[in-house]
Amino acid sequence: MSLKDLQAIVDSGTKLTPMMDQYFQIKKNYPDTLLLFRMGDFYEVFFEDAKTTARLLNITLTHRGKIGDTPIPMAGIPHHAAPVYIDRITNRGLKVAICEQIQDPKDAVGIVKRGVTQVVSPGMPFDLEKTQGHDHRFMVSAFKKNAKYYLVALDFTTGDFSGYKHDNFEEFVENLRMLAPREFITFMGQWNEGQEAKDIEAILNHYDVLKTHLSEEYFNPKFTDIYIEKIIPGFKRDKIIKLDEDVLNPIGALAYYVCSTQLLENFIHIRPFKMTSQANVMKVTLPTLVGLEILPKSRETYRESLLGFFDKTETAMGARYLRSLFSNPLFDMNAITERLDIVTALTDNDSLIKDLKVELSKIRDIERILAKISMNKGSASDLLNLATAINSYTQILKEVKALPIKAVLAPAEIKKLSAIAEDITNTLNDEIGASLEKGNLIKEGVNKDRDRLAKLHLNVAEELLKMENRLKDETGILKLRIKSNNVSGFFIEVSKGSTVKVPKSFERRQTLVNAERYTTPDLIQLEKDTITAQTKLEKLEREIFKGLIQSVADMNHSVLLMSEHIAFIDSFQGLAAIALSEGFTRPNINEKKQVLNIKQGFHPLIKSLIKDQFVCHDLNLNQDAYFGLITGPNMAGKTTVMREVAIIQLLAQIGSFVPAKSAELGLCDFLFSRLGASDDILKGQSTFMVEMAETAEILRHASSKSLIILDEVGRGTSTYDGLSIAWGLVEHFIEKTKALTLFATHYHELIDVVQGYKTAKNLTVETINHNGNVQFLYRLIEQPASQSFGIYVAKLAGLPASVLARSEEILHQLEKNHTTPIAPPAEAMSAATLKPNKNAQLCFFDGIIAEVEIPEHLKQLEADLQKLDVMRMTPIDALLKLNEMKKNLEIQ
DSSP: OOHHHHHHHHHTTOOOOHHHHHHHHHHTTOTTSEEEEEETTEEEEEHHHHHHHHHHHTOOOEEEEEETTEEEEEEEEEGGGHHHHHHHHHTTTOOEEEEEEOSOGGGOSSSOOEEEEEEEBTTBOSOGGGSOTTOOOEEEEEEEETTEEEEEEEETTTTEEEEEEESSHHHHHHHHHHHOOSEEEEETTSSSSHHHHHHHHHHHHHTTOEEEEEOGGGGSHHHHHHHHHHHSTTGGGOHHHHTOGGGHHHHHHHHHHHHHHHOOSOOTTSOOOEEOOOTTBOBOOHHHHHHTTSSOSSGGGGGGSHHHHHOOOSSHHHHHHHHHHHHSOBOOHHHHHHHHHHHHHHHTOHHHHHHHHHHHTTOOOHHHHHHHHHTTOOOHHHHHHHHHHHHHHHHHHHHTTTSSOOOOSOHHHHHHHHHHHHHHHHHBOOSTTOOTTTTOSBOTTSOHHHHHHHHHHHTHHHHHHHHHHHHHHHHOOTTOEEEEETTTEEEEEEEGGGGGGOOTTOEEEEEOSSEEEEEOHHHHHHHHHHHHHHHHHHHHHHHHHHHHHHHHHHTHHHHHHHHHHHHHHHHHHHHHHHHHHHTOBOOEEETTSOEEEEEEEOOHHHHHHHGGGOOOEEEEEESSSOEEEEEOOTTSSHHHHHHHHHHHHHHHHHTOOBSSSEEEEEOOSBEEEEOSSOOOOSTTOOHHHHHHHHHHHHHHHOOTTOEEEEESTTTTSOHHHHHHHHHHHHHHIIIIIOOEEEEEOSOTTHHHHHHTOTTEEEEEEEEEEETTEEEEEEEEESSOOSOOOHHHHHHHHTOOHHHHHHHHHHHHHHHHHOOSOOOOOGGGOOGGGOOOOHHHHHTIIIIIGGGOOOOHHHHHHHHHHHHOOGGGOOHHHHHHHHHHHHHHHHHO
16 A cells, blocks of 8 residues: 555544554655654554555565555564664665654643654665774765856765866766765656666666655755755855855755754754865776776775775774775865875874874764764764774874974864873773763763762662662561563562562562562652652753754864874875885886886785785886787786786876886876777667777877776777777877877787887787797786787687687688788878778688698698597507507697
């Protein structure tokens, strides 16, 4: 039964029970959200929500009551296990509304009041403790105006809050992919039709992004200014926003969405809003970063990526900051130099790195602690962890004082934070199990009233024992016991055989099979005093605790700056640590030269696995020779070289040391890469179509300051088509683009094309062939490949001998009858003048291969092999026969 069906039933005059009517009135306000309705120790869901929940969580679907003759579907989850179940639901891209009892049942007249206290979604999780440390959970709001594309991104779990303005749709889409949001907010009609709508829909579907469509009015700041003010206090005076007030449209929609779902007065954990500029950033797309295995394809492959390998951070904030470094390499020489100076200073003092790691390892996720406090979920352990972080931070500042790291907090602010940390540690009991309910969360000596009430509360057991012993003496009932439980409170228990000794002053409370339970005026008074003391104690401790929370909230901006500074220091100590452990070197970056001069470069992940077996590479490209064509066999290491070069360039521009003995590099404005199969998010396109689309993107955007890495372009189509495309690309990159380029190919015809240009060079990964035994040396050398050794690689892969033999014959015949023209110097011939014979291509196998015949001596060898009964041969007989066949072949 849907919400619409239920409304029709109600409209027809059917009356619901008070509880079901209350559910219905609340559910109407959350039609697209699963409503968890608190019932005692359970959350219950009804109607279609129940069916959905039962299916997603694999729990029992049952019924509670009826409407007319129709049973009401119901499912339930225990209150104490709710976080696990709720996260499972939101991870499937759904929203959950938490409906709590907001009235003490003792005070209720009729049904207890209930209301939604929080809406949980993929971008706003229920349990912040279980959110992955290195992951962001962005929610984005998108808006288009006057051919400008805006994205506003908020990670509600960390408070990261940024805006982006894009001049074209391509940049907008790329940034959307890079942010990898959990939620996407827009309004109906903004992206309803056309290719832009299809592209956005494909991205959102591919990444399982939850889509929320708001009314268009929520993208108008006139209607949303009260919500904007909550997350950006004083936004009307914000200088950043005043530079481009159109960004307020998506900010307003996002602010409304957050405020309407979280129902909080303040959002102390959200950072000041910032507009992110791409002007000083080296551009690199997400497919490039994933294709080069710099960023992981999924959370499960994090440690297999370059980012995971480099992650030597000690804090969750540091891990997130490191990811932002890898996603946003710099195109600013001064900023790069500042970062390299920090890494250099750290590598010069490895004992400092160890000291920093000790202090950093004590620090928990400050950003998410502040988020919990903002959501009224902050605990005593959160405050104690924050105090530890503040104390460690003050020690870290002393240790990095000599480093070229800029301060972010004034000494007065640091002093205030230290005072808060001291107050927290002096106030809160850090013993395991301390809680408000037990009356021992606040330390003794903090508050005199609290100590008096605690003494009364904690000494109740002693008072009960004294009363019990007194009553035993007075009555002579040796087995008399004073007990308590949550239902009956305090009571006296006497066995059936001793009830004759019970005085008349005892008032019977309960009869059991083997005992009677009583109370007395003194016991009733003691219970009242204890309950009163406990209530007052809990209330007083809660007030003290709230005071600590408020002191942190009042310093939220300083706490956020401290967190950001810790993240920065942590990420760079990690870069320095891995530079020392892996033998990296500081790159020499020259912004005035076009150069890629690497000595003894290596791929860090591969070398870490095979150690000294890795063969390092030298490469020298510059403005005089900027194009390198790499030919050679598969398995020789061409792709490794290209990945390695791209990694070295990117690492240098994030301000890291690089895996090489030395590296002189230019400043790259755009890193392009096309390696192997791509993550095709635009469904329905062939691999070749995606390859051509990505290559076209490179041609449109590459400049002479770019770095281009291309592998096997043109292999997804027919031989002549592929060769023609690759040929044309080579000429274009050399003659027009003039960027530093590595172009790997199996089209050996291109070797002659490259030899016709002074600004290009042939490269290969060294391979030797000794009497048919091919050995890969993996060394990059400046010469063309002599042959591709494809059949040898097929042999290593385990292809049957008969197929290999036949392949050798066909290869020999093809090479003998080869008709593809050898290219004259490129200046005298362009790809346009090459006109392959289409008919020849169509009859390629019918004509050439059909003419190949098996030699008679091989036919005889096959016949002899067929006659052999190997099951009856001894090993020695088999070896002798094999030797005989070998001699016969040598004679031939």
